[in-house]
Amino acid sequence: MNAVIFLFFFAVNVQMLLSAEILAGIPWGIFQTLPAAYASEVCPVVLRPYLTTYINMCWVFGQFIAAGVNRGSFQRGDEWSYRIPFAVQWVWPLPILIGILFAPESPWWHVRRGDIAGAKRSLQRLTSPRDRDFDPDATIAMIQHTNELEKSLTAGTSYLDCFKGVNLRRTEIVCGIWIVQTLNGQNLMGYFAYFCVQAGLPEIHSFNLSLGQYALGVLGTIGSWFLMSAMGRRRIHLLGLSGLFTLLIITGSLSFAPSSNNSAKWAIGVMLMIFTFVYDITIGPVTYSLVSELSSTRLKAKTINLARAGYNISNIVVNVLTNYQLNDSAWNWGARSAYFWGGTCLVCLIWAFFRVPEPRGRTYEELDLLFERRVSARKFRTTEVDPYEGQVEVREDRVKE
Template identity: 70%
Template structure:
């Protein structure tokens, strides 16, 4: 299927996927919001403590509790989603999470002290954890192969857009000195869940989920609502038959849908790759992207303009994500991801070298290099990761594999955040800019791992990927190896005989 045909045939699926993915705007918004609020005098006076110099400041311990509280909540939400969404479906799980989100924002808005604020962050983090894997699973299942990379990478754009909005809101509220300096930013979080919740009430369920539940008619109704019906060469029955064929093939290759099955047989390799891709995001130096404005302030840029600089940096991130859409059809996922990590290694090494100079020009150069880092990251590693994790995992274990991988991401992110604070804090290790050397080293290790372990899923159907993993094809040979998922070795007879008058040759063409 060409891109043009996919856009004509699946406009409804695109719309529903974009709607559910938009829930990730809230996560990006809140995580960026907290970091900015620490610079707000009104926020510090409300939730901080009086320091010896007469100003109020939220203690570092409570700053860590707020940031890591949200991460801990996300891990809980991920584990909940792995069980609930597979039992009740993506749509019902999303509706329940959005309803809870509306209620838990009240905790943040009316929090009388920092302890209650931490509780609110944990409770909201549970919903963000559900959104993280549910949106990407839904996007990968409701659209054909040709649209899959665009809709999964769009999730990264939602995350960056949330950060962009947070920077803008803080830029407008930073000059206030009353309670609304922090209450307005918290209240804006109610803007997102209500319209998304209303839309999700009418959203179709994934046809893959219906097939896994043995509901052929439900899958047919869902696919009818996801497609336009204007293509005379498209057959819903053929598509449902291929979904069922893929599902049965995966049952033959690796029966079971529990968390333990993610570590058995060929699925162990797929779990390793998916977890590795998301861990690479945290180990390639992503954590120091937000410090470009810090170094620019050190170089002499007025503090009030640091918000403007951060908005420009996030704007480049949005452009980078859109740029990846044009590169993926030509270069594939593995090539872009590996090139991106390798480029980030070079940038970090240069930043570390600049750390030996304490001149103003060197600080400006560091800030500029970190802005370039942001653009490269959101051009390659950031969005491409979402496409890779959905394509590498099997359809029957997709939700649980993504839950495990995103949990690894959040746990590693907590460790990375603690390390970064120690590295840059003048009262701790005080590495300063030279901390970039450390992350250059981790980025190099990530690049080596990807060269040997990361396969290329570009243009492959889920059944083709199943066969490639079953045959234990080397990651570097995935792109060139030819497979036929409909040969005699992998055929099956479905008990409902829905494939009675659909030949395998016709399905292969479809």
């Protein structure tokens, strides 16, 4: 990234800029897929949702900083108005690189390669030596048992294995969860400043309000941590989609107000700010928790790679459609495009109701058996499993903590 930013900064034409974008896409693709897999493997079950959903907050922090940098350079009339935002990106890679050099490898990765000593060293680095209740050997035994269980349920770790047997369902769910992020209307959040300008607000103030929008996103992600301690991932996901669908219908309805009605235009902007908060307290962060928990440990990296590739492909389609919908010289739908995304959001809600299970409080061993026994997504929360006896007992009166 440090090298590619030079191309951005010194670009003299659109061809050079495009080349930089393509080259940057390679490390960006790696950055998009590795954190969820790594975070889910280096922390205990109780902390797993917090560390994985923190990824969403990092995205929001990045958007907030980008909006601030653009706000600061917006009024410049020279070449530095675009060179400064590129140059600011040099601030991040070096300290992140230094931190990664000291980060331990995943103990799950060591076990899958038969390096038990390496797994123990990683666990010792990931835990406090003052914690006398922690037994690294017992944890390694659990990891080994999970790994052997998955090997017995489905052999192989190639991309083709993601589409075989029970892994096909897990791949479908993980890919679907990430594609839901693009089809629920979240693309309209990126056009908040555009709607503010339409409402008659000066461009500089539109940037200021964008900072407030992303600040709400940060608060929403923090709020999701409290929600997850009281509610399951599945319930948050379904409630989030229901809320977004409602907001999209309201936003589309406001577009029928006369063009002279500035209050309706402001109301559209308010709806998008509320949409951002609802998205970042539900769908945005919980997606990272779900995709890291619902893929098998042996195929986690490959499943997440496939899911993120599906996300990026769908995002290309969604962004192209949104530009046609909002552009005055194209379809010129304006805020009525919210109806279209309300329809796709409803489809996502129906799919999630029948397909997205509840992984809250489950170990990877328990999840493996639940998928192997083809337990319905709606019964994941109330199904008892014993990974060491291989028995499954369904009890409708149980709430998993």
